[in-house]
Amino acid sequence: MKIKDTRPLHLRHRPVTLNEMVGQDAVVRSLTTQLSGDAVPHAYLFTGPSGVGKTTLARILAKMTGCDESNIMEIDAATNSGVDNMRLVTQMAQYRGIGGSPNKFIIVDECHALSRATFQSLLLSIEEPPPHVYWALCTTEADKIPATIKTRCSHYDLKPVAWEVVCDHLTAIAKKEKLAVATDLCGVIARKADGSLRQAIQWLSMVNGITDKAEVNEILETAEGNVEAVDIAKTLVAGRGITWKGMIQKVQALDRTSPESVRIVIVNYIGASLLRTESEKEAVRLLTTLQAFSTPFNPSEKQAPLLLALGTVLFPS
Numbered sequence: 001m002k003i004k005d006t007r008p009l010h011l012r013h014r015p016v017t018l019n020e021m022v023g024q025d026a027v028v029r030s031l032t033t034q035l036s037g038d039a040v041p042h043a044y045l046f047t048g049p050s051g052v053g054k055t056t057l058a059r060i061l062a063k064m065t066g067c068d069e070s071n072i073m074e075i076d077a078a079t080n081s082g083v084d085n086m087r088l089v090t091q092m093a094q095y096r097g098i099g100g101s102p103n104k105f106i107i108v109d110e111c112h113a114l115s116r117a118t119f120q121s122l123l124l125s126i127e128e129p130p131p132h133v134y135w136a137l138c139t140t141e142a143d144k145i146p147a148t149i150k151t152r153c154s155h156y157d158l159k160p161v162a163w164e165v166v167c168d169h170l171t172a173i174a175k176k177e178k179l180a181v182a183t184d185l186c187g188v189i190a191r192k193a194d195g196s197l198r199q200a201i202q203w204l205s206m207v208n209g210i211t212d213k214a215e216v217n218e219i220l221e222t223a224e225g226n227v228e229a230v231d232i233a234k235t236l237v238a239g240r241g242i243t244w245k246g247m248i249q250k251v252q253a254l255d256r257t258s259p260e261s262v263r264i265v266i267v268n269y270i271g272a273s274l275l276r277t278e279s280e281k282e283a284v285r286l287l288t289t290l291q292a293f294s295t296p297f298n299p300s301e302k303q304a305p306l307l308l309a310l311g312t313v314l315f316p317s
Contacts, residue, residue, distance in 0.1 A: 008202070008205070008253075009173070009177065009201050009202065009204060009205040010198050010201040010202050013173055013201060014056055015053070015056055016060065016063075017060060018031060018032060018060055018064075021053055021057065021060075022161060022165060022169050022197055023052070023053075023159075023161030023162060023165045023166070023169075023197060024052065024053055024057075024158055024159070024161075027057070027156045027157075027158060030156065031057070031061070031156070034154065035061075035064060040065070041153075041154040042129045042133065042134050042135065043126045043127075043129070043134070043137075043152055043153040043154065044058070044061065044134075044135065044136045044137070044153055044154050044155075044156065045137045045139075045145065045149070045150060045153035045154070045155045045156070046058060046136060046137070046138045046139075046156050046158060047138075047139055047141075047142035047145075047155070047156070047157045048140070048142075048157055048158030048159060048160075049140060049158075049160055049195060049196065050140050050196055050198075050199075051193075051195075051196030051197055051198035051199045051200075052158045052160060052161060052195065052197060052198075053158060053197065053198075054139075054158055055074075055107065055109055055138050057136075057156070057158075058105075058107045058136035058138055059072070059107070061105070061134070061136060062105035062107070062134070062136070065103055065105060065134050066103050067097065067101060067103045067104065067105040067134070068097060068098075068099040068100055070097070070098065070099055071097035071098070071099065071103060071104045071105065072104075072105045072107065073089065073093075073104065073105070073107065074107045074109065075089060075106065075107065075108050076109050076110060077108050077109060077110045077111045077112070077113040078109075078110045078113045082115065082118060083115065083117050083118050083121050085118075086114070086118050086121060086122060089106060090121075090122070090125045093125070093129075093130070093133045094130060094133075096132050097132065102132045103132045103133075103134065104132055104133050104134070105133075105134045105135075105136065106133070106134070106135050106136070107136045107138065108135070108136070108137045108138065109138050110138070110140070111137040111138060111139045111145065112139040112141040112142075112144035112145060116146065119145075119146050119148070119149055120148075122149070123148060123149070123152065126149065126153065127152045135153075137149070137153065142157065159195070160194065160195020160196070161195050161196070161197045162195075163187075163190040163193075163195070164190075166189075166190035166195070166197055166200050167183070167186050167187045167189075167190040169200075169201075170186040170189060170190060170200055170201065170204050171183050173201065173204060174186060174204065179204065179205070179208045180208055180209045180211075181204060181207055181208055181209075181210075182211065184213070185207060185210075185211075185213065185216050186204070188213060188216055188217065188220070189203045189204055189207065189216070189220065192217075192220045203219075206219060206231065207219055207220075215276070218272055219234075219269075228250065228253045228254050228257065228262075229254070229257065229261065229262040229266065230265055230269060231250055231253075232247070232250050232251075232262065232266060232310075233265055233266040233269035233270065234269070235247075235250070236266065236270065236289050236313060237269060237270060237273045237286065237289075239285060242313075242314060243314075244310075244311075244314055247310050247314065251303060251306060251307065254303075258299065259297045259299070259302065259303055259305060259306045260296060260297045260299060262306060263293050263296070263297050263305075263309070266293050267290065267293050267294070270286055270289055270290045270293070271290070273286055274286050274287070274290070288313075288316075289313050292309045292310075292312040292313050293309050
């Protein structure tokens with residue numbers, strides 16, 4: 001029996017080969033040529049706006065260099081910006097990988113967050129890595145990368161994906177996933193995403209089943225930067241298929257998002273839904289849900305107030 005893929009839509013449709021990359025044809029052609037040569041680079045720098053495929057390209061390259069999954073290291077520079085942390089990484093990289101391949105691939109996300117001293121400590125590791133070590137630095141802020149690093153890497157600057165390309169891709173995904181999203185609404189999402197394919201795909205799943213363009217625009221305005229929060233709000237408003245286990249999974253997906261910012265999104269979303277409903281029974285249900293989220297959340301209590309509010313809705317006394 002085939003197991004259903006329950007990952008978020010943008011993860012299910014993340015490219016796993018260069019041929020599957022969308023909207024970055026020039027970069028793909030250049031990489032294909034470079035990787036087919038005799039001297040394959042060991043250090044790459046991917047720059048460009050959020051959601052255009054920088055980290056995805058790095059993961060694809062890791063596979064193309066023969067790295068086993070266990071030998072791919074992904075580092076968030078925002079939380080590992082110090083010299084000592086990166087020195088530990090470079091020391092670990094000296095040892096050959098385990099498994100079928102000795103190669104190791106180190107991906108540094110948001111590398112602009114690294115301190116200048118940390119960049120300095122990486123110079124030799126990037127310029128003259130061991131034969132089994134590859135680097136990929138990814139950033140949305142190319143101007144913060146020292147020239148000494150840029151000149152030691154094969155630099156690829158990814159561009160925002162054209163809205164027509166995003167629209168066509170969303171339409172294809174909607175058809176494959178059997179989503180009820182019309183082509184014209186895919187165009188609305190594509191324009192709002194401003195070149196970010198990942199953001200567009202995340203929004204696509206949120207507007208499934210909605211046919212009113214004004215409502216879609218309203219959702220997208222609310223959703224900007226709070227995709228997971230809107231997902232919770234949408235589920236509460238729909239009022240169908242809500243389970244405690246499902247809600248816990250949605251809360252866990254919030255990661256480091258402020259619970260109070262989640263509450264505000266939920267309150268605004270429910271308020272907008274109340275303005276559209278003509279059913280008194282539905283209005284009573286939405287008002288009851290709104291009441292559960294009416295009190296501001298204390299940040300020192302972390303996720304507890306959010307969980308209490310959700311529990312109040314799911315398990316009314």
